[in-house]
Amino acid sequence: MEKRVIFSHKTLPYLLLAPQLAVTAVFFFLPAGQAMWQSFQREDIFGLSTEFVGLANFADLFGQGGYLESFRTTALFSVLVAGTGLAVSLLLAVMADRVVRGASLYKTLLIWPYAVAPAVVGVLWLFLFSPAVGILAVALNRAGLPWNPRLDGDQALALVIVAATWKQISYNFLFFLAGLQAIPRSLVEAAAIDGAGPARRFWTIVFPLLSPTTFFLLVVNIIYAFFDTFAVIDTTTQGGPGTATSILVYKVYRDGFVGLDLGSSAAQSVILMAIVIVLTVAQFRYIDRKVQY
Amino acid sequence: MVERRPWLDVFAHAVLLAGVALVAFPLYVTFVASTQTAQEVAAAPMSLLPGEHFVDNYVHALVSGSGAGSSGAPVGRMMWVSLVMALAIALGKIAISLLSAFAVVYFRFPGRMFFFWMIFVTLMLPVEVRIAPTYKVVADLGLLDSYAGLTLPLIASATATFLFRQFFLTVPDELVEAARMDGAGPLRFLRDVLLPLARTSIAALFVIQFIYGWNQYLWPLLITTREDMYPVVIGIKRMISGGDSVTEWNIVMATAMLAMIPPVLVVVLMQKWFVKGLVDSEK
Numbered sequence: 001m002e003k004r005v006i007f008s009h010k011t012l013p014y015l016l017l018a019p020q021l022a023v024t025a026v027f028f029f030l031p032a033g034q035a036m037w038q039s040f041q042r043e044d045i046f047g048l049s050t051e052f053v054g055l056a057n058f059a060d061l062f063g064q065g066g067y068l069e070s071f072r073t074t075a076l077f078s079v080l081v082a083g084t085g086l087a088v089s090l091l092l093a094v095m096a097d098r099v100v101r102g103a104s105l106y107k108t109l110l111i112w113p114y115a116v117a118p119a120v121v122g123v124l125w126l127f128l129f130s131p132a133v134g135i136l137a138v139a140l141n142r143a144g145l146p147w148n149p150r151l152d153g154d155q156a157l158a159l160v161i162v163a164a165t166w167k168q169i170s171y172n173f174l175f176f177l178a179g180l181q182a183i184p185r186s187l188v189e190a191a192a193i194d195g196a197g198p199a200r201r202f203w204t205i206v207f208p209l210l211s212p213t214t215f216f217l218l219v220v221n222i223i224y225a226f227f228d229t230f231a232v233i234d235t236t237t238q239g240g241p242g243t244a245t246s247i248l249v250y251k252v253y254r255d256g257f258v259g260l261d262l263g264s265s266a267a268q269s270v271i272l273m274a275i276v277i278v279l280t281v282a283q284f285r286y287i288d289r290k291v292q293y
Numbered sequence: 294m295v296e297r298r299p300w301l302d303v304f305a306h307a308v309l310l311a312g313v314a315l316v317a318f319p320l321y322v323t324f325v326a327s328t329q330t331a332q333e334v335a336a337a338p339m340s341l342l343p344g345e346h347f348v349d350n351y352v353h354a355l356v357s358g359s360g361a362g363s364s365g366a367p368v369g370r371m372m373w374v375s376l377v378m379a380l381a382i383a384l385g386k387i388a389i390s391l392l393s394a395f396a397v398v399y400f401r402f403p404g405r406m407f408f409f410w411m412i413f414v415t416l417m418l419p420v421e422v423r424i425a426p427t428y429k430v431v432a433d434l435g436l437l438d439s440y441a442g443l444t445l446p447l448i449a450s451a452t453a454t455f456l457f458r459q460f461f462l463t464v465p466d467e468l469v470e471a472a473r474m475d476g477a478g479p480l481r482f483l484r485d486v487l488l489p490l491a492r493t494s495i496a497a498l499f500v501i502q503f504i505y506g507w508n509q510y511l512w513p514l515l516i517t518t519r520e521d522m523y524p525v526v527i528g529i530k531r532m533i534s535g536g537d538s539v540t541e542w543n544i545v546m547a548t549a550m551l552a553m554i555p556p557v558l559v560v561v562l563m564q565k566w567f568v569k570g571l572v573d574s575e576k
Contacts, residue, residue: 005466007399007479016396017408019389027446028415031426092312095305109313115556117508119526120549124319138338192296227421231510235530249421256425265425272422280417
């Protein structure tokens with residue numbers, strides 16, 4: 001879509017674009033280019049000289065068991081965060097779409113976690129599940145399940161999944177509710193007249209019609225789990241114990257800022273960029289061609 | 294409502310109440326912990342009834358922070374840093390995106406689509422994937438521990454630019470013709486016609502971007518080394534030391550409450566704009 005009526009001016013449009021372009025050039029393209037350049041370089045141990053090593057950094061990454069393990073952790077983490085989050089919020093949205101009385105109150109009470117910073121979410125759940133003082137940890141211990149996410153990797157992973165999912169429920173809920181409210185009532189009513197019960201109506205009409213929303217949210221949730229959960233992990237487990245909760249983004253940070261292995265960190269950045277590009281393209285294709293039955 | 298099924302209504306309310314409880318439970322425990330003494334919180338399990346130290350704990354947090362180790366920065370200062378950062382990011386994003394969307398929609402000039410795509414591509418470069426080199430750029434510019442360093446690298450916004458572009462495309466051409474007939478130049482048109490029309494979009498974006506700015510974690514974590522430049526989200530992390538015994542959980546929880554209040558208030562009070570902003574910025 002283009003405007004028919006426009007202004008003509010030689011320099012003004014460039015001046016208007018200048019601030020945005022300056023910021024993107026200095027803080028986006030320059031660093032991204034440097035990350036790419038560094039990913040082909042290796043620094044000696046004193047940081048005095050660098051040499052061009054081609055794809056050696058990438059080869060090293062995939063040669064180490066650690067990186068592939070981090071991939072596996074990330075995959076498991078994001079599937080569980082996206083899956084649980086979508087299931088819980090779909091259930092809540094379907095129920096909220098059904099009730100007449102108090103619907104807007106429920107909505108307000110369910111959406112506020114969106115505003116809570118991921119780091120604060122991490123701190124809240126760290127406290128609840130803290131082995132010595134946490135109220136849920138104590139309850140688990142009393143129930144006969146020895147709980148200590150500082151020692152047990154699976155429990156640490158469960159902790160970050162619960163925290164990350166809790167934060168994302170409100171976002172998914174809002175989009176599911178909007179999607180449900182956009183479904184024409186006449187379709188559901190026709191099915192009801194034909195004798196389909198609530199469960200059957202949901203699975204044969206509502207759920208298929210909701211598939212564009214579901215697909216969109218799936219991509220958004222995976223992006224969230226990959227990138228936005230850094231703060232949750234840093235405040236709760238710091239990637240540990242060992243590397244049990246060290247997802248890809250956390251590993252980039254750890255290798256680059258704690259381990260100071262810039263070449264490897266840059267190579268990981270480049271791989272992450274490729275993942276973001278794939279996910280963003282998937283997200284935008286959804287807008288062009290909706291998944292429909 | 295298609296048919297009457299009373300048991301299903303009861304079930305729906307039960308599920309929703311369970312959902313509300315699930316969402317509210319951590320908040321409640323946080324609040325309770327923030328009103329007790331450190332000893333009361335550490336008594337496992339802690340009491341689930343509010344204690345009597347509400348005022349003490351919050352005043353203590355705001356004025357002197359939590360003294361675990363050397364990190365005793367007052368939370369009041371951190372809240373101020375967070376507020377400045379969130380406002381600068383939100384308003385900065387809105388300002389530069391409004392201008393660039395205006396340029397892309399209302400002018401024809403060489404390189405227009407190239408610049409548009411250049412802004413678009415930034416969507417694919419979140420801070421998380423370019424942390425080390427961005428840090429180096431900011432360090433070279435001498436912007437560590439400054440408001441400019443905290444906000445400038447986060448201020449470019451492809452989503453806001455798109456949103457304004459979409460909105461400008463729906464503004465009738467007759468308005469431009471009328472403005473030109475009356476002798477208004479482009480900047481005058483932007484100020485007197487487009488800005489008032491874009492008020493709702495700006496409000497919606499402001500809510501989303503304020504929350505985004507307030508909740509930033511990774512970037513401030515990297516570039517702030519001085520206590521007096523910590524946003525509250527970073528400060529709270531620094532209060533938690535390794536072992537449970539030395540963490541003053543009551544103060545940490547009071548700080549968590551304080552860190553949550555501004556963005557949650559913005560969402561609850563501006564719910565209409567918030568929902569609009571969320572849905573629009575994903576289109």
